[in-house]
Amino acid sequence: MTLxxxxxxxxxxxxxxxxxxxxxxxxxxxxxGFLGPNGAGKSTVMRMLTCFLxxxxxxxxxxxHDILNDSxxxxxxxxxxxxxxxxxxxxxxMGFLRFIGELRGLNGAELNQAMERVIDRCWLxxxxxxxxxxxSKGYLRRVGLAQSLLSDPPILILDExxxxxxxxxxxxxxxxxxxxTAEKAxxxxxxxxxxxxxxxxxxxxxAKGQIIVDETPEELKKRGGGDxxxxxxxxxxxxxxxx
Amino acid sequence: MSSFYPILKRExxxxxxxxxxxxxxxxxxxxxxxxxxxxxxxxxxxxxxxxGFFMWHPWLYLFLIPAVSMRLWAEERKSGTxxxxxxxxxxxxxxxxxxxxxxxxxxxxxxxxxxxxxxTVAWLGDPDLGVVFxxxxxxxxxxxxxxxxxxxxxxxxxxxxxxxxxxxxxxxxFVLAGFDVIIDFFSAxxxxxxxxxxxxxxxxxxxxxxxxxxxxxxxxxxxxxxxAGWLTACGFVLEAKKAQ
Numbered sequence: 001m002t003l004x005x006x007x008x009x010x011x012x013x014x015x016x017x018x019x020x021x022x023x024x025x026x027x028x029x030x031x032x033g034f035l036g037p038n039g040a041g042k043s044t045v046m047r048m049l050t051c052f053l054x055x056x057x058x059x060x061x062x063x064x065h066d067i068l069n070d071s072x073x074x075x076x077x078x079x080x081x082x083x084x085x086x087x088x089x090x091x092x093x094m095g096f097l098r099f100i101g102e103l104r105g106l107n108g109a110e111l112n113q114a115m116e117r118v119i120d121r122c123w124l125x126x127x128x129x130x131x132x133x134x135x136s137k138g139y140l141r142r143v144g145l146a147q148s149l150l151s152d153p154p155i156l157i158l159d160e161x162x163x164x165x166x167x168x169x170x171x172x173x174x175x176x177x178x179x180x181t182a183e184k185a186x187x188x189x190x191x192x193x194x195x196x197x198x199x200x201x202x203x204x205x206x207a208k209g210q211i212i213v214d215e216t217p218e219e220l221k222k223r224g225g226g227d228x229x230x231x232x233x234x235x236x237x238x239x240x241x242x243x
Numbered sequence: 244m245s246s247f248y249p250i251l252k253r254e255x256x257x258x259x260x261x262x263x264x265x266x267x268x269x270x271x272x273x274x275x276x277x278x279x280x281x282x283x284x285x286x287x288x289x290x291x292x293x294x295g296f297f298m299w300h301p302w303l304y305l306f307l308i309p310a311v312s313m314r315l316w317a318e319e320r321k322s323g324t325x326x327x328x329x330x331x332x333x334x335x336x337x338x339x340x341x342x343x344x345x346x347x348x349x350x351x352x353x354x355x356x357x358x359x360x361x362x363t364v365a366w367l368g369d370p371d372l373g374v375v376f377x378x379x380x381x382x383x384x385x386x387x388x389x390x391x392x393x394x395x396x397x398x399x400x401x402x403x404x405x406x407x408x409x410x411x412x413x414x415x416x417f418v419l420a421g422f423d424v425i426i427d428f429f430s431a432x433x434x435x436x437x438x439x440x441x442x443x444x445x446x447x448x449x450x451x452x453x454x455x456x457x458x459x460x461x462x463x464x465x466x467x468x469x470x471a472g473w474l475t476a477c478g479f480v481l482e483a484k485k486a487q
Binding site for chain 2 (some may be wrong): 013047050051052053072075076078080082083084086087088089090091099100102103104105147
């Protein structure tokens with residue numbers, strides 16, 4: 001079942017063409033890794049899919065809803081964790097989750113159950129009544145994931161979900177993602193290549209606003225003689241050029 | 244519009260979760276009392292009116308309201324929560340309106356807390372309560388216009404200080420629009436109709452006329468349309484430079 005279909009998404013910021021016509025599909029049960037050098041356009045694609053930015057041209061269909069014509073319904077299909085997992089600093093974890101839950105149309109007993117479920121799933125019991133500004137990066141990432149899961153959306157879009165975490169925390173977040181892959185369509189952007197091995201069923205490499213590779217991690221590895229790093233460098237750095 | 248109410252609630256609560264609300268209210272009440280009874284020469288005048296109370300409101304709002312509004316969008320930008328908020332099933336219009344109304348409700352609370360000044364005057368003499376009521380409504384509408392300028396400038400940058408200063412400057416132009424300082428600036432080059440338009444936009448002019456106890460449809464329409472205009476501009480600015 002195709003849950004995400006990007007159709008020639010293009011985004012121009014002033015003189016810069018950040019994304020140059022990107023098309024791909026993500027099925028239920030897939031975890032798609034978005035790879036690419038910094039500034040390649042990964043976040044911009046994600047921001048268009050989540051209806052934060054309007055594409056200059058092209059569109060996307062998210063769970064049967066066009067992001068341009070049916071933006072509100074499309075948003076309800078997606079749980080999104082923006083880069084750095086932002087939260088409102090003055091709120092407690094509970095207060096923050098309640099606010100996002102209300103925005104997503106949950107209330108009463110349903111909302112309470114959803115909050116309990118995500119707090120349990122993302123191991124947030126210990127910090128539930130702390131304000132988010134007092135939390136460590138690891139906890140903030142978990143709060144970000146927790147808010148994205150509140151309405152149990154069929155699609156997850158995670159912008160660098162393990163950036164800045166220590167190895168144990170990375171492992172925790174990846175375990176969480178792996179547990180959810182079967183039932184959802186997930187897009188994860190990252191520039192950590194080991195992440196592709198750990199969680200992705202498919203990988204797209206974006207460079208200079210274009211897709212240059214769309215294949216499984218195994219196929220990608222073959223290009224670098226069994227090494228993802230080699231494959232990545234080969235594809236994103238032209239000869240005689242420094243990244 | 245189901246997401247409108249949660250944003251309104253969060254914003255209003257947000258004021259009281261930080262010292263902003265308490266500092267604002269204490270200073271607002273203190274300066275109001277000081278201006279009314281000391282600078283306003285309330286006791287020397289020996290008249291039971293609240294003119295000395297209301298006449299200072301434009302000047303108080305000029306400095307205090309940008310401080311209330313500066314965080315509304317600048318903070319969202321700075322912390323990145325704008326991306327979280329505007330990818331929820333929330334229209335931009337609902338988000339702008341909810342934030343504006345929360346701030347306006349906060350000002351309403353501060354205004355209600357000035358009622359003891361009215362009680363004092365009513366106890367000492369026999370003020371025209373109709374005039375007092377109309378003046379409150381006028382002051383509240385004017386506060387809304389100040390706020391709408393503030394929420395617009397708050398959307399311009401992630402820096403709250405920038406928002407504060409730009410908002411103060413724009414507001415000052417509106418406060419003084421009917422006076423020579425501003426008129427002289429325009430009279431050299433502007434056509435007659437623009438000059439007339441500018442001079443009719445003065446907050447002080449409108450406020451003075453409302454303080455006499457006359458609610459003119461024009462004054463109400465002026466404040467409401469100005470507010471709507473700045474809120475719309477705020478929406479456009481956000482749409483145009485969301486990601487910056």
